[in-house]
Amino acid sequence: MAKKPYYITTAIAYTSGKPHIGNTYEIVLADSIARFKRMQGYDVRFQTGTDEHGQKIEIKAGEAGITPKQFVDNVSGQIKEIWDLMNTSYDKFIRTTDEYHEKQVQKIFKKLHDQGDIYKGYYEGKYCTPCESFFTESQLVDGKCPDCGREVIDAKEEAYFFKLSKYADRLIDYINTHPEFIQPESRKNEMMNNFLLPGLQDLCVSRTSFKWGIPVDFDDKHVVYVWIDALSNYITGLGYDVDGNSDELYKKYWPADLHLIGKDIIRFHTIYWPIMLMALDLPLPKQVFGHPWLLVGDGKMSKSKGNVIYADDLVNYFGVDAVRYFVLHEMPFDNDGSITWELMVERMNSDLANILGNLVNRTISMNNKYFGGVISNPGVNEPVDDDLKAVALAMHEKVDAKMEKLRVADAITEVFTLLRRCNKYIDETEPWKLAKDETKQDRLATVLYNLMEGIRMAAVALAAYLPDTSARILDMLGTQERDYLKLDQFGLLETGGKVVEKPEILFARVDIKELMEKVEADKAANAQAQSAAAPAEEAETEEGIDIEPKAEITFDDFEKLQFQVGEIIACEAVKKSKKLLCSQVKIGNQVRQIVSGIRKHYSPEEMVGKKVMVVTNLKPATLAGVKSEGMILCAEDADGNLSLMVPEKKMPAGAEIC
Template sequence: MCEKPKYYITTAIAYTSGKPHIGNTYEIVLADAIARYKRSQGYDVFFQTGTDEHGQKIEMKAEEANVTPKEFVDDVSAEIKRIWDLMDTSYDKFIRTTDKDHEKQVQKIFRKLYEQGDIYKGHYEGMYCTPCESFFTESQLADGKCPDCGREVQPAKEEAYFFKMSKYADKLIEHIHTHPEFIQPVSRKNEMMNNFLLPGLQDLCVSRTSFKWGIPVDFDAKHVVYVWLDALTNYITGIGYECDGESTEQFQKLWPADLHLIGKDIIRFHTIYWPIFLMALGLPLPKQVFGHPWLLQGDGKMSKSKGNVLYADELVDFFGVDAVRYFVLHEMPFENDGIISWELMVERMNSDLANTLGNLVNRTVSMTNKYFNGTVQDKGVSEEVDVDLKHVAEDAPKLVAAKMDELRVADAITEIFNLFKRCNKYIDETMPWVLAKDEAKKERLETVLWNLIQSISEGAKLLEPYMPSTSKKILEQLGNGKVTQKPEILFQRLDIEEVLKKVEELHPPVEEKEEKAIDIEAKPEITFEQFGAMQFQVGEIIACEAVKKSKKLLCSQVKIGSQVKQIVSGIKAYYTPEEMVGKKVMVLVNLKPAKLAGVLSEGMLLCAEDENGNLALMTPEKEMPAGAEIS
């Protein structure tokens, strides 16, 4: 007997800074759907997920909670695992970066890369602010003092180990060119090539001394391994990689990974840093990295500070596990961000799940019981109307397979529901209740119900990777021509007003304070010609990262028409790099380029500022293309 082909799939490991919201949870459900589908196709699947548990942010949160960092991550990791289990995900391994075997291998990997010359000790140098634990260049200082806190600074250096990224850059570029499937979707590949690889890579800091909650560098105790060399290596340590050369049979079987499934905000780390680390270790690269889009609440990314966070367990209480799985999988486009809201969830619950699917199964079971005491056979009394239904049922597996081969999961689900919709149409076309009135049409009626049961069963089998519990319930009700005595209600219709009322009781609206008008000192008048000399356009932020040695600056790659401009902005206190990506912003395009903290800036993002100095990016009120002129 032939051995099953292997399929190794991973998610990004979840950061243990807090409870994951539904946008974070989407990724594990998406990976589970792919893993379940591959198993149904005969693959020997290994599905790994887990938690990323080190770093300064964790250290600070633990201190705020008055617990040790390990106690803090133990609690959060357990909560993440609970959510993953709640969502009926079939992972094979849940790795934690505090696992002793992982920590041991990370130390060995760090030492190996150091000894072979890929990692070297260097330092940050500049004016050091002790309270802020930050270095600044002379040009970054404000009146000779720390630009963040205003305190005195002293000349200082901080040791750090760096990885020689440029050593492997050409090899990685060649790999990407010769393996077009490596980075998906293609838009992510173009972004990585044009914005990072082709302009040239800087060496990467891979150790820190400013905090202690990390894996110690075993030959230099004051350093801890910095995040990405620790977190990324979980994909190999979790399956038995041994840096000394005695890796397990499992590692030999599973590596390279067939798919790293990650959010689009960390695509750079997985398609540049991770492949280069693997090249340095002499290991093959993963076959594919897929950067999925985000699930957004309303008109923006979920944020606790915005008060628009939805959690999986809360949604499950309202809708059930499979309904939530259906929603997050079906509503996410292949490349663009998806939207989630209570209203949309209720709409899908009522139209797709309760009506199209639930009512279809209910009617079929009920009619089979009413007219044939629950048992039917194919009597072969066929008519032309049956042909199309059978074609749709026969084609559905091939159509689903074609979509899944491209990781177009939402489209695969649509193909399955097209079959269910065709079954509903078939009922309308054949009108079993009319056939039942004519004894001479009894065998035709039995054939119709048989065709329905077979077609719905085919759809239910295809539905298993996406809605496993629902798939099982449908197949149990339909049997193989012998249905259950009483149909089980799969999905209850919901009243949107009642749902929103319950939501408001759970999350009372925050009382809005009366907005205070702000007067600022007027600047000298300008002429229309002076204004006309300034060029304003809509830009789309396609990548963003923090500027080293600065607590204020973010460096954004902004698409404006057919070109990309690099713009440095002092908004790090108000936006994370992840929040910036995907935003449409207003840009002063023809500002003379200047260097900020040693980084070239080719324009200016427009912001509003309140009386307390809080900033907010100016964005178009309606959807506008990148490059649209602002006048």
């Protein structure tokens, strides 16, 4: 029997910069749904990618002194690396600079124009450059952009417009007759009441004020604006062709079963995109789910606030599956979630290290201790076993029900309900006491079998959410029974085989104090590298690197800093950090210990013997538990490469830099 197709997409990430953990949440959420659908037997197509055109990109590329294509190549690569780091199983990573996509966007634009759905006019209003959006005066909030809160400017330019109003009534009727189309329900109400029912204005779909976009092939003054460009990726990524020569992938997978996107861009996906599809006479996606945001504490992540957290940093501290677990488990269905270091440590220690990791470790250890690792099931059952089996057998139906409604956090909770029941079962049966009675060896073997089978079933269900951890558990049990569709049966764990001789630690407990010291040390090292690079960057004119100027200081302020030449006589890596080096620096007749965040750029061996520039009157600080008594100066280029600042001529250690 052929597998039923299932097509899931994420929003495509904008290539203006590195995505933070809130952005990364979406790809992990989509991956868990895609993996789960595969486990249910669906033929899944999972697409993600990057949105790479627009004025913001053109400006950022100019500031960096590179072409827009070079800029987006770099950022798109960075985004893909993070998606891969998070172990996401996408089938297609589309880029809006892909040649096929660009050609189809031009054809889509022309088709809509030729049939009268796109017309030329002028746009005049308040324009937000970062958001690349026009607003009317009434749409502004306190005179600023309603989306990002930044300043807007008066702007007027020739543009093509898409007749949204022509299709508004048809879309309203579709939403009313397809209650599952926009989820959660609150998002649907927002779209209907705030946008559709008050009446739609026609949409600006081309620009003339910048060039980094897909050219309108019949009017070269214009480039296609983001809405038609970016939104079309969901069909061009399947090989859709306007002329009717679409790829078999399009015929198989469209319409999409699920567009998974952030709640802040749901308007584009539930109004602009459906109307565009209606105009092209194409089927609408079956469902658009606007997920909530992941906040830091109780606020949005912002570089200006200094509270941005990146996925790769979290992985460095906790591991991939721990980060996956946290963002999936802590996000409510339709309310914003919150991430804090303290909460991550709590979940790591309580849920992952204790409820899951400790259960697996001690169960396998007991089977090794009492039966040499051999799995057997004599079938000496007692009433206490029945409840454990009932919880195990009920789990998959409960998980199915939660996942059907995209309640991923609740689905994970159902799996952990079984794991908690296994822990309680150990307390109820007390295997260590059974082991002391030779007449109860068969009962002991049955108890351990029930535990291992319960763990196996939980591990199979966890494969959608913690894929690496799931595989490691099943490998330790030595089982090949990994079929999610067979979780309606208890007792499939193969007997006669052996568990791993020494179970590995799945998740190590984390000390919050030690973690925060490490986090602060890494922050300080990064800040030190950036701060140290600033003077050199300002003086660097040959490569044309510009940096944001700092506030002016007086000469008296400058005189407070003391700069000297130092000679590095010894250097070693800081054990608690992957970024720090600890150098012993001779300055005059004394030796200072200085910690620097340059381990990625210099080995300890390279450092020894170098003469460097040092700030010698900084207040001592403790980084990763190591005292630092100064700052070694470096320069940093646009790619983040560091270079030690060294004297041009031979200078003695201790010479003053003035």
